[in-house]
Amino acid sequence: MNQSVPSSSRLPLIRNWIVGILLIVLFGWSLSAMKFEGIQEYGAQVMASIWEGFTHPDWDYVYLPEGEDLLRGLLETLIISILGTFISAFLCIPFAFWASSNMSRFQAVSGSGKFVLTVIRVFPEIIMAILFIVAVGPGAFAGVLALGVHSIGMLAKLYSETIEAVDNGPREALISSGASKLQVLRFAVLPQVIPQFISYALYRFEINIRSATVLGLVGAGGIGVPLLFALSSRNWSRVGIILLGVVILVTIIDLISGWLRRRII
Amino acid sequence: MTPAPTPETAEVGAPPPPPSKKPAPTIDSKGPQRFKALFTWLAFIVVIVVCGIRVDADFVQLFSKNSMDNVGRIMNDLIRPDWSYTGRILPAMIETVQIAIAGTVIGSVLAVPVALLCAVNVMPKKIVTIPARIVLNLVRTIPDLLFAAVFVAVFGIGAFAGMLALVFFSFGLVAKLTYEAIEAIDPGPLEAMTASGANKIQLIVFGVIPQALPYFFSYVLYTFEVNVRAAAVLGFVGAGGIGLHLDQQLNSLRYDRASTIILLTLVIVLVIDYASTYLRRKLL
Structure with missing residues (x-):
């Protein structure tokens, strides 16, 4: 027993060393798979032309009278994320009540709801977009549906956590005065959770605008479509202006949404 | 007995007024606020409808027989994974x-x-x-x-x-x-x-x-x-x-x-x- 006193103080140190060495080995093993084949043959030239393109963005592309320009692409991206968030903000409400432990008597009900939400959450939206493209054809509508369904996973989880945290006083008061289940929901639960719901929907909107920029890479509309064309034709000045447009759009949306969220809560 | 909400509050989805409040002053002070809430919701609905038109949101097409057949065919394959792969x-x-x-x-x-x-x-x-x-x-x-x-x-x-x-x-x-x-x-x-x-x-x-x-x-x-x-x-x-x-x-x-x-x-x-x-x- 006496010997265990000094060794127990040294034990965490040894454990940390082992964990550290394991991590380094893991990292080295991972890095060994990244084959760096140089910047290909005309590397310096390619780099120079990329630099040239990024420092001289294609300003003419911002607005073209005949369409297919930057502003219209960004507008479509914005619309996809607005509609996707809108759809999921309503679709996720039943899921949220399903998954909240204080809304059902049995643990199994809320547990199964939470599991379904986890599965939806880890299902990548890009794959969701491809499935919807098969259903409704390529275009912005497929992107809207993909975002709408994918966002349910996260939004319903946040919503259900809000529902689980509601103050029980009003609920009990309504139940004891003989209110029906629906009336309890409408007058005791909803007034408490709606501001938080709107705030989370806005937060999800910020995430969705980023997702909507990449949906185009698989053909689901938005600014990703022209970006893919510009990348494959090595039109670096156009890539530069599109990335600039994405950065500006996302920054503006973040600012507006952050301001709204501070006002709501 | 829950307090019956006025039609306006029910319409805009605002939380109902607490039951103990006197009605006379609340109507005066809440008038412009109600108008603002109603206006916000109207503007929001207009934005959603305009957005829906822009992306050709066609829910009739989504639930049409053709696209449902496509989805059904994919689902049929998806639920039978090829484990040998x-x-x-x-x-x-x-x-x-x-x-x-x-x-x-x-x-x-x-x-x-x-x-x-x-x-x-x-x-x-x-x-x-x-x-x-x-x-x-x-x-x-x-x-x-x-x-x-x-x-x-x-x-x-x-x-x-x-x-x-x-x-x-x-x-x-x-x-x-x-x-x-x-x-x-x-x-x-x-x-x-x-x-x-x-x-x-x-x-x-x-x-x-x-x-x-x-x-x-x-x-x-x-x-x-x-x-x-x-x-x-x-x-x-x-x-x-x-x-x-x-x-x-x-x-x-x-x-x-x-x-x-x-x-x-x-x-x-x-x-x-x-x-x-x-x-x-x-x-x-």
């Missing part, structure tokens, strides 16, 4: 995890100095913190797949481009979360060290890092979870990993094989999520 995609699956590990580690290591530069209690000069934060915010506006698409064009198709994309993405995320954690640490030890004449390096090594380290590791693990999911789709733009196979199988309409890939990815992601959540709970 598992062995052939395992190397790509391992590569996906490797991309995530390498990207997370490099990005997180790069994030440390920048996080220190962004935190006002370590770097009190605004002339340093504000530009550093602006750079961080700009990096975080670009999604990982866009980074990957650009890096594939520069460095060629392969895992290296994917790793670089995740390096940038993890860098932005870890640096932001960490500098916020650094700003929230207990200032007591820092003040004691400054008073006893410690220099900046000593302050960081003995005052900041011991307090911020558990948070940093927790954020790195969280970023790793996000990165595994991201790495699974990086292949769609040619940046290595399992996504490349998934893209090929989807394009050749082998949905049974695609289903195998999706299920395997789900398993890997769930296992890593649970392990990482467990470790994070032990850390904090």
Whole structure:
């Protein structure tokens, strides 16, 4: 027993060393798979032309009278994320009540709801977009549906956590005065959770605008479509202006949404 | 007996007035507010309808027989995964995890100095913190797949481009979360060290890092979870990993094989999520 006193103080140190060495080995093993084949043959030239393109963005592309320009692409991206968030903000409400432990008597009900939400959450939206493209054809509508369904996973989880945290006083008061289940929901639960719901929907909107920029890479509309064309034709000045447009759009949306969220809560 | 809401409040979905309130003053003071709420909802509905028209949202087409048949055919294949395909995609699956590990580690290591530069209690000069934060915010506006698409064009198709994309993405995320954690640490030890004449390096090594380290590791693990999911789709733009196979199988309409890939990815992601959540709970 006496010997265990000094060794127990040294034990965490040894454990940390082992964990550290394991991590380094893991990292080295991972890095060994990244084959760096140089910047290909005309590397310096390619780099120079990329630099040239990024420092001289294609300003003419911002607005073209005949369409297919930057502003219209960004507008479509914005619309996809607005509609996707809108759809999921309503679709996720039943899921949220399903998954909240204080809304059902049995643990199994809320547990199964939470599991379904986890599965939806880890299902990548890009794959969701491809499935919807098969259903409704390529275009912005497929992107809207993909975002709408994918966002349910996260939004319903946040919503259900809000529902689980509601103050029980009003609920009990309504139940004891003989209110029906629906009336309890409408007058005791909803007034408490709606501001938080709107705030989370806005937060999800910020995430969705980023997702909507990449949906185009698989053909689901938005600014990703022209970006893919510009990348494959090595039109670096156009890539530069599109990335600039994405950065500006996302920054503006973040600012507006952050301001709204501070006002709501 | 619940208080009956007035039709206006029921219409705009505002919370009902408390039952004990006198009716006369509330109507006067709530008139303009009600109008404002009604106007907000109207404007919101107009925006949604206009957006719906712009993207040709056609729910009739979505639920039409033709598209339902398409979906049904895919679903039919998806629920019957081709398990014999598992062995052939395992190397790509391992590569996906490797991309995530390498990207997370490099990005997180790069994030440390920048996080220190962004935190006002370590770097009190605004002339340093504000530009550093602006750079961080700009990096975080670009999604990982866009980074990957650009890096594939520069460095060629392969895992290296994917790793670089995740390096940038993890860098932005870890640096932001960490500098916020650094700003929230207990200032007591820092003040004691400054008073006893410690220099900046000593302050960081003995005052900041011991307090911020558990948070940093927790954020790195969280970023790793996000990165595994991201790495699974990086292949769609040619940046290595399992996504490349998934893209090929989807394009050749082998949905049974695609289903195998999706299920395997789900398993890997769930296992890593649970392990990482467990470790994070032990850390904090």
